Each structure stands twice: as structure tokens, then as C-alpha cells.
Amino acid sequence: MKLSRDLSCAEIVELVTEYLEGGLSPHDRERFEEHLGFCDWCVTYLEQMRLTIENTGRLREEDLEPELQDALIDVFRGWRTE
């Protein structure tokens, strides 16, 4: 059994995405979380990554410009008469 301290901070930052996406094996996940248990800096890093993802999601737009929407309806009407 490997010691939890085997994982360095430099390794943690490379595993963050796998961790968040559920890609780590149960064993690695445990080692990852053990590291977080004693390293506040990596906790901060993980938190920043969550904030990054959350704020990136805010770029999502709900609507198209009306001009483009109209142009697409024209595409549809044109196709219907093909």
C-alpha cells in the first residue's frame, strides 16, 4: 500500500480533470482525496478549477441574433420548394 503523500501537488494539478470527471480509479481517488486532506493549497486549486468551469459555463448564450434566425427560416423555406 502506497502512502498518501506519494502524490505531489504537481501531480495533483494534472489529475484534477480526471478527478472532477470521475475518471480516477477508486484507489487513485482515495490517494487524491487524502492529499487534499492535508494540503490546503491544492484544495484552493481544485476550488479555482470548479469556479473556472462554472464561469466558463456562463458564456452560453440562449438566443441567436434575429437576423440569423430569419436567414435560417429562409434556408428552410428555400429547401421546401426544392
Add this chain to the structure above:
Amino acid sequence: MASPESITAPPEAPGEQRLVDALRAGDELTFARLVREYGPGMLRVARNYVSTQAVAEEVVQETWLGVLRGLDRFEGRSSFKTWLYRILTNIAMSRGERESRTIPFATLAGDDVGDEPAVDPGRFLTEGRWAGHWAVPPESWAAPEPRLLEAETRQIIDRTIAQLPESQAIVITMCDIEGFEPEEVCNVLDISLTNQRVLLHRARARVRQALEDYLGEARTR
């Protein structure tokens, strides 16, 4: 009967066949609804392949025309969304190539998954018992005012994504902005789950770093 298709195909989606039938019958309301649902995401994904917003809009128009003309070829083996985005990315890629701004995705993907670290290696100790641990740790972003909600933050994220290698930009756009499932991204782009994760990881690391730089500057202002 477990044919290869039946393993990868999503569960039977009768709604999607009805959708396609409605389009084929010329139902404009259905088309308008689909455009509202998928249009904004298509435009943003297309934008990663081409140099201007105007060309991205043309790509979206061409895609819908391609979809309408290809309705008879939609067999429901992939979801409508995957099929739509495969057409979109194909058109966007060839437009991008014609602009000679991009190299094919497969070539690029290979370059982007190199060893570029998530954090500048200089920020970790290199010697002693704590080698590999933080020398210059990240500072908490817990700011008194909700700085992360500001328009400037959005701008920084937008700009950072625009400067990423193309395949990283496409993957983070699909995953973190448009909310695609990892499997959908793999099916649209024909990449492995591992590749998808690595591209997403690099992209997110760059965006986090950009935000850290910005918030650090703001703090010392």
C-alpha cells in the same frame, strides 16, 4: 442481438424520428424550435474553426441546409444532436481549411496533447523532502465582491478560449459552455475519451491561469 451499433447507439429515441418526420413534412415550427435549441451552440462551436463571425454564421446556414437535404440519410443510429454536429464540424473544418487557418483536427489533436503542464513547473519545489509541492501556491479567489460574475471575467474567458489551440478550444466549448456529455464530444469529433479529457484538461488549466493572472492583478491594483 448485440451488433456493434446497438452498443454505441443511444436508447431508441422515438421523439427524434418524429422530429425528422416533421422536418421532412416541411413543418416550419419544428425547424424554428430546433434552430432555437441548437443554433447558439452551433454558432459558438463553428466560431472555433473559422476566422470571423460572418463565416461562422454561413457555416451554420450551410449546416442546416445539409441537414434538411440529408434527412433521408438520418437513420437514428446516433442522436440527432450528434448527427447535426458532425455535419457542422465537417463543414466548419473544410471552411477553416479553405481559409488556411486550420490544419485537420486529427493532426492538431496530436500536437495538443503534449506535455504542456497545467501549472508552470517553476511554481513547485524541485528539491528536498517537499519536491513537487507548491512553492508559489494559488491564492484563494474568495473576494469580498462577486468579481467572478463581472463582464470582464467573461471577456477574459472568451479571449483565452479564442487563443487556445483549435482542438482544445472546440472541446472546452462543447463540454463546459454547451454542456455536451464527454461521449457526445467523442462521437462528434471522432476522438477517444482519453484524448477528450486531455484536451479539456489543458484548456481548463489555461483558463484558470488566465483568471488567476487577472484576479492577482486586480488585487494589487
